[in-house]
Amino acid sequence: MKTTLIAITVAAAFGASALCALAAEPIQIIEPAVITEPAKVELGKKLFFEPRLSKSGFLSCNSCHNLSLGGVDAIPTSIGHDWQEGPINAPTVLNAKYMLAQFWDGRAADLQEQAAGPIENPKEMAMEHHIALKVLESIPQYQAEFKAIYGEQGISLSTVTDAIAVFEETLVTPNSRFDQYLAGDHDALSAEEKAGYALFKANACSACHNGPAVGGTSYQKMGLVQPFVTDNPAQGRIDVTGKESDRNVFKVPTLRNIELTYPYFHDGSVWDLTEAVKVMQQVQLGLPLSDEEAGKIAAFLKTLTGEQPQITLPILPPSTAETPRPQPFGQ
Amino acid sequence: MKTTLIAITVAAAFGASALCALAAEPIQIIEPAVITEPAKVELGKKLFFEPRLSKSGFLSCNSCHNLSLGGVDAIPTSIGHDWQEGPINAPTVLNAKYMLAQFWDGRAADLQEQAAGPIENPKEMAMEHHIALKVLESIPQYQAEFKAIYGEQGISLSTVTDAIAVFEETLVTPNSRFDQYLAGDHDALSAEEKAGYALFKANACSACHNGPAVGGTSYQKMGLVQPFVTDNPAQGRIDVTGKESDRNVFKVPTLRNIELTYPYFHDGSVWDLTEAVKVMQQVQLGLPLSDEEAGKIAAFLKTLTGEQPQITLPILPPSTAETPRPQPFGQ
Numbered sequence A, B: 001m002k003t004t005l006i007a008i009t010v011a012a013a014f015g016a017s018a019l020c021a022l023a024a025e026p027i028q029i030i031e032p033a034v035i036t037e038p039a040k041v042e043l044g045k046k047l048f049f050e051p052r053l054s055k056s057g058f059l060s061c062n063s064c065h066n067l068s069l070g071g072v073d074a075i076p077t078s079i080g081h082d083w084q085e086g087p088i089n090a091p092t093v094l095n096a097k098y099m100l101a102q103f104w105d106g107r108a109a110d111l112q113e114q115a116a117g118p119i120e121n122p123k124e125m126a127m128e129h130h131i132a133l134k135v136l137e138s139i140p141q142y143q144a145e146f147k148a149i150y151g152e153q154g155i156s157l158s159t160v161t162d163a164i165a166v167f168e169e170t171l172v173t174p175n176s177r178f179d180q181y182l183a184g185d186h187d188a189l190s191a192e193e194k195a196g197y198a199l200f201k202a203n204a205c206s207a208c209h210n211g212p213a214v215g216g217t218s219y220q221k222m223g224l225v226q227p228f229v230t231d232n233p234a235q236g237r238i239d240v241t242g243k244e245s246d247r248n249v250f251k252v253p254t255l256r257n258i259e260l261t262y263p264y265f266h267d268g269s270v271w272d273l274t275e276a277v278k279v280m281q282q283v284q285l286g287l288p289l290s291d292e293e294a295g296k297i298a299a300f301l302k303t304l305t306g307e308q309p310q311i312t313l314p315i316l317p318p319s320t321a322e323t324p325r326p327q328p329f330g331q
Ligand code: HEC
Pocket: A048, A059, A060, A061, A062, A063, A064, A065, A078, A079, A080, A081, A086, A087, A088, A089, A090, A091, A092, A093, A096, A099, A101, A102, A103, A104, A105, A111, A114, A115, A118, A119, A123, A124, A125, A164
């Protein structure tokens, strides 16, 4: 609200120039990553791709947050250790740094706190933290890298998760066509896409989906005006706060790169973006949208696909005689 | 044999200069990849990383031939669809183009023929070929890429496997310390490593492990002088030829990057390289090696680790409404 008021004031002061008008938009430009600690980012990337942080030796963060696929696994619920079915759709790690908290229910305050979860989660990587640390400690190249970056702290859960988080902070997707439009290039969007954006604002989508990530700024009830019917047992933020009013309240997901992060919703039940837009309109706002209007909004949403992070696959240092062996099967 | 004779002749003609002496070595230098069809390599890379070629939408070639891990999964036997345990240790895809044929038993003539196997193998990617092709056909970016590269042929099993094979041909690991040594840099190896190489030749390891890939030039009986004890039911090349004399005969694996491709042997039973050297000496040659000698050979073998392919992670084009949905669980 504050930002909007300031923007309007500025716009008034300078005349309603295109630039100033855009400054009042509900969505802000994503800035390219500024890398201040390249060695730490490189280490975090290794850890993000490190299957030896899982019990099987097979699953890494990138298995479920595949950076070839917009940072998701693109299936309704994830495949974890022993092919166990996960409880909820995996959100993207792209632009996750803009989220007010991590996980659908916001139970982790930040990326560092989040990263400790999946390693030990028995349905995900199923690896006791102390064994994960032993794996890294058994490998001289990791020892040297942690020492160079963290000095005395060396290899610990907190340095491991710090490095992963710092890598994840670089996973932003700037320069989408919509950002180009925000930056003043009016030709970056087609007429249909502009109409979709106008509908997005007019229909109050932007009341919930706003900020640089077009989401991730608040928790909201899923099924505000009409229940969202799902088999998925997730209860949302009530699990964190214990408050009945937080039942079915979820972190508003980012709509950046939404073209890539199908299937949609916390249960991964909807594959088609236009369909997802219609569901939103129905359960959150209660006003029917025509197919044409929903299509326009979907067309606008596809302009939010940004430049994907250019990742050079890390080359991981080999295990040694001291490295705890992976346990892929029935142990 | 021919090469050796020529090399000796050349060496005689010019005097036994270092270079000419080295030309007679059983191991040849790995040359860097020369990329003549960059668009095809790029497409093949996408397909190598494409989990939508699997029934689950989760497994790609890179899941089991992880290019962060020397082209293997680094577990004794692979994890396939539905976490099924594979029958045999996954060989590396690095330098696979130098193999006289593909698979442990040589049942595929070349990389292109090989690539069709894992997609449809119910224990690997478990994806009927016609559905895999439908996935690619449903995605306009793939359609355009195949058309630009293959013209009329478009998307077919043969073009898909051709692109994968052409990508795999680029997965060579030149410029190992041993290659530098072969190229004339005598300081590239330590005294211990040189001693290990001398033992490797003196003990006739190089009778089987030779050529640029230090293996892959012949089929040989595993357990030539003493049986190799294993629970693994694989019978080797007899499955291809039907000849009793081919029981327990396997393609000699490459020793390039052997430091990275643990665990060893077709059953993945041995994790330690020095131990693997001792097993070889015992079952193939019958002459005991001291720990010290085996250690020297292992030290030499580690000089065969070459420059790993620098892979920029491909960004895969999104699915469409026409794309067959992945079936990760119980369908
Ligand atoms: C087996 C699949 C799987 C693996 C492996 C996995 N994740 Fe996740 N990830 C998920 C799922 C599912 C969620 C959503 C869980 C929830 O919200 O309750 C999630 C949530 C997240 C989030 C929160 C994003 C948001 O917007 O709320 C981040 C960040 C994340 N994962 C990073 C990682 C990192 C880092 C690793 C490795 C250390 C990792 N994940 C490993 C499946 C996985």
